Amino acid sequence: MASSPPGSSERSSLLANTTSTSLNQPFMAGYDNGGSPSSPILPADAALPPSIPRTASELEAAEEARLEAVAAQAEIPEAPRAPLTGKGLLALSLATVFGYLCLGVLMYTTLAGMSFLDALYFCVVTLTTVGYGDLSAHKPVTKLFACFYILIGVAMVAAFLSKLVELLLDEQEDLLVNLLTKNRAQAMGAEDPDTAAKVEVGLGVFYFLLLVGVGTTVFMVCGHMSVIDAFYLTVVSSSTVGYGDYFPSSTGTRLFAIFFLPLSTLLLGKIISDYTEMQASKRVKQRQTRLLLATVTAHEYAAMDADNDNRVSLMEFMVHTLIKQEKVTQEDIEQIHTRFTALDKDHNGFVTRDEVGEERDEDGDGFIDADEL
Template sequence: MAVLNEVNRRSGTKPQVSSQSIVRQAVILLVAYLTLGVIIYWFNRDHFAASETHPVVDALYFCIVTMCTIGYGDITPKTTATKLFSIMFVLVGFGFIDILLSGMVAYVLDLQESYLLRSVKGVGEKKESYIIDVKKGRMRIRMKVGLALGVVVLCIGVGAMVMHYVEKLGWLDSFYLSVMSVTTVGYGDRAFQSMEGRIFASIWLLVSTLAVARAFLYLAEARVDKRHRKMAKWVLGQDMTVSEFLAADIDNNGFVSKSEYVVYKLKEMGKVSEKDIMQISNKFDRLDAGNCGKITLADLMSRH
């Protein structure tokens, strides 16, 4: 038993990535990247065509608007160097805020899931545990969609209010500019002109534009999940034909074992591919040192 425990320790533990650490790393990288962008803009501010308010605010505002792919047109590069800077900044920077929002959403969902599923903690039956896992997966997808759409609606509302009271736009124009900004259209007929408005936009645009992108992504995920569940229900409801029996009989021994049936149905549902099965099979063959079709304790001991 002591030797077996030693073997288990050598195998290591499953790596885990914390959503909190992802958010922390993304925030640090984003702040550093924006700082670099502001510094570059500061030293090249004469090479930009802009309606100026404050150099630092304008620099941060331009970096955010560029990073979020909005492009109002109120600040634009004029020289070759500043144009190349803008190209690189948008290509690299958009990935930072995408990682940041992904981590934040994952963290919020983890908290919600932990709270909502606290009552089912300690269930021991396999069938009940499986049902709970399925429900958790569906609920998680629905929470992601609801959370993302809620953030989008909130951002549009907050943006419209700030534009009305800070930028002194009418309610229709405020709502118009808010939606055009959140959806990253940015026609350029309306933009943030005041220093206060640009400070607000520097924070608001980071959240709102990515919230829209995440909402569409989660809606697509929900549709795919619904399609997969329908496919699984159809596959499991079909009786086995002779041709399916022959296909499921992996080792060609004249009968289909439970494991062979499970693997075949997983392939039908698209949960596993032939390449995945071959990789697992090759791993099994390496562990089966005695070539007896099963892994024994002696096989494990012989590898350590």
């Protein structure tokens, strides 16, 4: 058996002791016998630069400082604020309308000496553009205020109120469409736009007729009108015609008109708008179908053959048809072609992953960073 070199056993023992002391003792020292995390990581007499942490708490503090420095140097763009939808937009609409009505009531009760109910009724009649003429601004200061109140308020409040009515109807439309379809997945993924438009118009007509019935009944009971006069006042008010020969005169009818006028006028306007949009969309689809099924003439064939190779590819046919149906323009196609050409570095007619990655790696470091995506 070969003998060990002189002194080798002493060196091995010294190395083992040194390793055990430098590795095990520093980390166990802080936790043996109930030690705290602030106990020394390294022996107190270890020769280390002052910048190197010597305790667990110092190490944690150094790591936190490093992370804060990295975060401070990183340019993290602020996430754009999501547009208000649903309940947020509903709350904003209600708050805007309520605030503007409060302003009008305050001014007309102070300047014109109206009662609270008359001032609120007058503001609603003004903002809905019904204008019966039973109440009006007589003083110069109230006339001047009415001018600004109408110019600023009618457009703004009408926009918020129409959005409010639209949100309410959309919820009912979704429920009805889900009932008409077999399951919710079909309603969300394969909903027919024509069916949705018809449902929306149908719901609007239903609620409007319901409002007309309620209005006629209220004017009959509270306004002591005949059926014909009550129905006449309801229709004249809902259409914002407001002749002025009949108007809400009692406390009960004016209180009812405060809620009835905004709902009925905006609902009727939405029905007309939705129906017009549905008919226009229907005509556009009919025209697109007619163009798609039309016979291809020699002139059209020549226009389709963009590369003049005496044959029309699927891509050429699709581009020509989309332009003809006015779904895209020639400028859109040219912009898409320019973008594809910029991505196709080797001009072989294909875009590879490497070419996309090469474009995104703006700083040329060989990696696609988060801000380069």
